[in-house]
Amino acid sequence: MIESNFLYRERTGRDRGMVMQHAADGPDGPQQLNEKEEASRTMAAACLTLSILALLAAVVFLGYETYKHVIQARKSFLAFVPIINLAFLVAIVAHAVGALRKRLWSYDFGLYLNFIAALYWGIQLWWKFGAGRLRIPLFAHVAAFILLLASRAVFPALTAGAKDAEGRADQEIGLGRWSLENIEAILLAFIAALVIRCFCIEVFKIPTGSMVPTLLGDLEYGDRIMVNKFAFNVEDPQRFDVIVFKYPLDTTRNFIKRLVGMPDEEIMLSGGDIFYRPRGEERFRIAQKPFRVQQSIWIPHAVIEDGQVEEDAFFSEWAETSDETKREFTRWRRLLITDGGAFQLRNCVRDIYEVRTQYMTLPRSAGTNEVRDVKLRLAFAMRDPGAVLTASISNGAVDFHVTIDPKRSTLVVAPLEARSGPQSQALSADLTIDVGDPGDEHVLELMYYDGLAYVAFDGAQVGKCMLVEYYDSRLDTVRAGRTAASFSVKGGACEVASVAVYRDIFYIAKGCFNEDEPVKVPAGKYVVIGDNSPTSKDSRLWERKEIRTSDGRGYAFDRDNGSDNRGKGELLITRDVFGVERVIPTDSIVDSSVEYLRFIDEKDLVGRGFLVWWPPERMKLVR
Numbered sequence: 043m044i045e046s047n048f049l050y051r052e053r054t055g056r057d058r059g060m061v062m063q064h065a066a067d068g069p070d071g072p073q074q075l076n077e078k079e080e081a082s083r084t085m086a087a088a089c090l091t092l093s094i095l096a097l098l099a100a101v102v103f104l105g106y107e108t109y110k111h112v113i114q115a116r117k118s119f120l121a122f123v124p125i126i127n128l129a130f131l132v133a134i135v136a137h138a139v140g141a142l143r144k145r146l147w148s149y150d151f152g153l154y155l156n157f158i159a160a161l162y163w164g165i166q167l168w169w170k171f172g173a174g175r176l177r178i179p180l181f182a183h184v185a186a187f188i189l190l191l192a193s194r195a196v197f198p199a200l201t202a203g204a205k206d207a208e209g210r211a212d213q214e215i216g217l218g219r220w221s222l223e224n225i226e227a228i229l230l231a232f233i234a235a236l237v238i239r240c241f242c243i244e245v246f247k248i249p250t251g252s253m254v255p256t257l258l259g260d261l262e263y264g265d266r267i268m269v270n271k272f273a274f275n276v277e278d279p280q281r282f283d284v285i286v287f288k289y290p291l292d293t294t295r296n297f298i299k300r301l302v303g304m305p306d307e308e309i310m311l312s313g314g315d316i317f318y319r320p321r322g323e324e325r326f327r328i329a330q331k332p333f334r335v336q337q338s339i340w341i342p343h344a345v346i347e348d349g350q351v352e353e354d355a356f357f358s359e360w361a362e363t364s365d366e367t368k369r370e371f372t373r374w375r376r377l378l379i380t381d382g383g384a385f386q387l388r389n390c391v392r393d394i395y396e397v398r399t400q401y402m403t404l405p406r407s408a409g410t411n412e413v414r415d416v417k418l419r420l421a422f423a424m425r426d427p428g429a430v431l432t433a434s435i436s437n438g439a440v441d442f443h444v445t446i447d448p449k450r451s452t453l454v455v456a457p458l459e460a461r462s463g464p465q466s467q468a469l470s471a472d473l474t475i476d477v478g479d480p481g482d483e484h485v486l487e488l489m490y491y492d493g494l495a496y497v498a499f500d501g502a503q504v505g506k507c508m509l510v511e512y513y514d515s516r517l518d519t520v521r522a523g524r525t526a527a528s529f530s531v532k533g534g535a536c537e538v539a540s541v542a543v544y545r546d547i548f549y550i551a552k553g554c555f556n557e558d559e560p561v562k563v564p565a566g567k568y569v570v571i572g573d574n575s576p577t578s579k580d581s582r583l584w585e586r587k588e589i590r591t592s593d594g595r596g597y598a599f600d601r602d603n604g605s606d607n608r609g610k611g612e613l614l615i616t617r618d619v620f621g622v623e624r625v626i627p628t629d630s631i632v633d634s635s636v637e638y639l640r641f642i643d644e645k646d647l648v649g650r651g652f653l654v655w656w657p658p659e660r661m662k663l664v665r
Contacts, residue, residue: 248264300570304568305644346359358388381535393545393575416545418433419540446477453469474504553583554638
């Protein structure tokens with residue numbers, strides 16, 4: 043008691059605390075604490091070192107890809123490689139600075155930037171290739187990110203010694219130090235956002251309906267899309283890309299369309315399809331969309347979803363062609379077809395556009411053209427082991443039949459050549475399809491687009507053949523046939539959960555593009571057309587008007603922008619090609635001319651659209 047009282051009286055508050063802590067921990071307490079702290083620091087340093095090495099490996103690999111595909115080939119299939127390299131390098135620097143200077147905010151900044159780079163990389167890989175490309179650097183980055191999270195979990199051990207000193211410094215310096223560090227963080231964030239906005243990614247809102255249904259446009263509720271502005275710096279634009287560009291008749295405005303014509307070739311619109319002839323070739327080839335692009339732009343024509351297959355809705359689109367009634371509608375609103383049941387699409391497939399959202403209903407455009415490129419999708423389940431399902435698409439160029447048989451499924455295609463030449467025969471092939479047990483649900487898709495017949499079963503390709511590769515003048519005569527879709531069941535019962543018909547974009551020849559007449563695209567120029575082909579103002583309809591006034595000045599502007607309704611009609615009010623508003627007395631105009639402006643210049647390309655991010659229900663990759 044005497045010793046305790048003496049310690050209580052003589053020691054300072056700090057000494058008293060140390061003695062009490064020593065008494066609580068025992069004689070080995072401080073040593074164990076130091077060893078634990080040292081182990082945490084060693085683990086954090088090891089995780090940080092390994093993560094930086096993994097990041098450096100990813101940077102080296104992507105740097106090699108950049109060199110190989112940008113410098114050597116002068117183009118790249120990885121438009122995002124330099125962006126990812128830059129983000130990785132900045133993240134590595136931020137991690138290193140945070141660890142060396144023991145600044146937690148710097149370390150976290152690198153961690154967040156690393157996460158954003160990984161997310162952007164993943165989106166681009168999915169958009170471009172799916173999940174099968176560049177696995178080595180992707181795995182390296184995933185491993186680095188996991189290590190970074192591990193090092194972040196024990197990072198306070200690295201900064202434990204510095205936090206006490208920083209805390210004392212904060213008490214001494216106070217508000218000034220706190221303000222300086224926050225201003226530094228805000229400036230770094232602002233610079234990063236500015237760099238990304240100017241050179242990497244920019245957000246645009248779609249104001250018009252020229253890209254329906256790929257993109258919905260409205261002045262207030264239009265889709266918001268992200269545009270990769272760095273894409274065309276390292277790779278050439280590809281046909282059917284959705285691109286943003288400066289409107290050539292008013293360079294202060296940005297337009298978004300789908301690219302259809304490439305430099306130094308001839309293109310031609312025929313029957314709703316696009317044909318092109320590169321320099322040096324004699325025949326026009328059909329421009330075939332990549333499968334991912336085609337899957338994203340099928341336009342609904344007659345869609346009856348699962349749970350909505352009821353009598354009125356079904357027979358408004360489909361007609362029963364069997365002699366006897368071979369169907370019934372179940373209480374789950376599905377169609378049960380018995381042996382001999384057959385159905386055919388009632389109406390022909392026309393280029394009608396009507397899209398409803400929770401915000402608006404776009405007006406229907408007049409469907410004056412019959413579309414030949416269609417897709418038939420059936421979700422079904424066989425109820426009897428011997429039931430056979432047959433689905434078909436027929437138009438002027440092809441008869442396309444698929445039979446789903448538990449014993450032997452087949453594909454039969456009768457193309458144009460088989461109809462017009464005795465030496466040609468229909469194509470026939472066996473399909474590898476497993477229908478499983480009765481009651482198992484499956485999805486069958488038949489597609490004919492851009493001269494290609496394609497069969498998918500449960501999402502996997504099971505049959506494919508090219509039918510029309512080159513332009514043939516006989517196409518004009520056979521297109522008089524009506525497009526039809528049908529399906530039937532024999533040998534048992536089959537339950538249909540949903541049935542849908544979709545159509546492709548029908549590219550209308552109008553304005554300066556005439557049907558079956560080629561247009562030569564100069565070098566460094568591109569042709570663009572909107573997905574809502576009937577109502578899109580694009581390369582087919584741009585008209586440049588030039589006037590010259592009595593004082594010798596010349597003006598060029600969009601012909602549709604001119605207005606002389608102010609006052610008594612004595613003034614022409616317009617915006618010229620540089621976006622400057624001009625007010626010109628009409629009596630001073632001495633000469634005028636109008637010409638079509640078919641192309642956009644390579645220098646006016648802004649970037650490639652890759653993501654719809656708002657509204658949330660519309661979020662998707664742009665293809």
